Amino acid sequence: MPKIFRDPSFDSTLDVLREGYPFLYNRSQRFDSDIFQIRLMGLPAICLHGAEAAELFYNPKLFIRKGAVPRRVQTTLMGVDAIQTRDNGEHRCRKEMFMALMGPASRERLMSLLAGEWQRYAHRWEQLDKVVLFREAQEILCRAACAWAEVPLAEDEVSKRARDFGDMVDGFGGVGPRHWRGKQARSRGEKWMRSIIRAIRKGKLPVREGSPAHTVAWYRDADGELLDVQMAAIELLNATRPIVAIATYITFAALALHEHPAYRQLLRNPADDYAEVFVQEVRRYFPFTPFVGAIVREDFTWHGFQFPKGTMVLLDVYGTNRDERQWPDPEVFWPERFRQWQDNPYDFIPQGGGEYLTGHRCAGEWITIEAMKQAVAFLNDGIRYDVPAQDLYYDLTRMPTLPASGFVLTNVRATGKGA
Template structure:
């Protein structure tokens, strides 16, 4: 019987024109959860939903090697980084990341984030207005580098924060945005490589257990130190995602504004349960990652689809997080849906699915949640502000996306 095949000669332009909804649009058109289309000159299978995610994260069926295009490696991930690894080598590298992102370390980072937010109030009170997204990037860059043990002069905070953000902004871009991301990665890698080499030569003392120290001394499965560039790439893969949480913080502020009743509930949230629910709903409701890619490890058939060895497969993250079979009234913002949520590892996938210890789910998911909680608590409990007239729309075509204005605050006052 087979599965629907999109009739277009190549869907690359359609993907750029439809963004986050590219896969969902075709699921709706063909009344299916799976279809095949031509993208960038090759036949690609696209699928969505919880059952698809379970298949996608089966390491016997899929591998990440060869899935991330070079243009994404040269901007977002770094070349040959952990996201491109499989098998024992991937698990070995992943254990390092997990050791850095334990609950105590998550809490330490969230406290640093709170400290840096509070340090911003004095500047904000005398400013006509601030752009929250821009401020968040710098707050998170300061906190991430302090937490990771990476030396960062105040004079270079904006440049480093912008570089980390530009790498993320480039993943779905062509033209100037893409090249800006490439230049940002080159600068960041050179900066971190020099720091790694100075740690190894003894010129910089790195605290035991810090991300800087652990990457500087990390050895691969063969017992060899990572070369300084690869160590830098992986340290950036610790720092960059923390700065990227600025997007979720901007969307959190948008949610507070669009759904004012939630702000009152957060103010009266004595046990932190509503704060947790609100953060999870922001991660589900607003667009972050559009889809994920992997290549078929060995040929198999699933749901009438023939998955050929080496074939590229895309899992619809945004569509799965808005799947009406999994989420009642998915286009409404309802934090309470997470009150008694007992979901699987495959139905809520804003940062990937599966087990983070053995698979490719983001090991920093706990960090994202704790940093968002600390940031929301600051916005709700530490300051008052006004939202002036501005463009609060966000595009589902642009990948990644953001409120158009970046969330402008005016008349900021400490409580």
């Protein structure tokens, strides 16, 4: 049996929080291995890196998710006992509900709502001395996500709700005040969504059949029952909150345009869908999800390594997207690399890998890509702006991370084009 490398640290929980994104990647490089073991929260955990290991990880016959997501992540990012923690038929049934919201007509509706918001905000920005793109993008995405989902959002609620959606995401990798802010944001968000689910079920809030709010409120789980109000609220948040999180990728896309202005011209060529490879490279190059976890379903061996039932397994998302075997010169931002990419569901996994319906791959990946392409077109052609001196450093030890300034724009002029 081959020897599994073990990290010498007695317990790596604090090291993960201290080192951040490169924690697993650093060790897979140090051990020169796609598999190694650490101790996490007092228990052994097997760590996997690279496309072949991702294919193993995304085999639902080998792993379950129940028990894999730490409570601190459930109480901030995704909600307790949500779809991310479900397995087998129960997961499949709920995933069908989410995927039913991701069809072409539904996505087109969201993009058209977003396009209107970008244009409206562009005119507002003309009156302002400076604009923090990340915060503004959060509001734009929040308005469009709520309108798309048919979740009522009063004008005076917009900034608070947008901030809360953002804090739920920001809280997952934080300790102390950041984590508490995330938890409080989630409590407020769930309370808000519970009132919406109740109003829909009582017939007090009319929503269109097929809209996300209607679909979640009337969805029947694998057991044929409506979701309880709290679970429906959590899943309605899971259909809206991550749309606001696209602000992170949009901010990184703005940074990429700023640091590599040569791509601006390539993005304008109508004969070439350059935006596609550009946003894929943004999702590969810039950090967002550090890793994902699962639990071994039954004992098995892989390449001679034993996976005992019940063991925690972590897949290195950040490092797999910069694995030199698939991504030469991974630290170079180079969109053209995606021209050769074969759409392999395991070597590029910024939003998870494998299958959508039978696995846990992100339900909102198509929306994310389309919203990013639209935002890139808007930043490239919809507005003209200056980028003043500011702190654009993003700290890899902070999860999630972002350019420190949030990407400040000044002297914004709307062109009426783009988006």
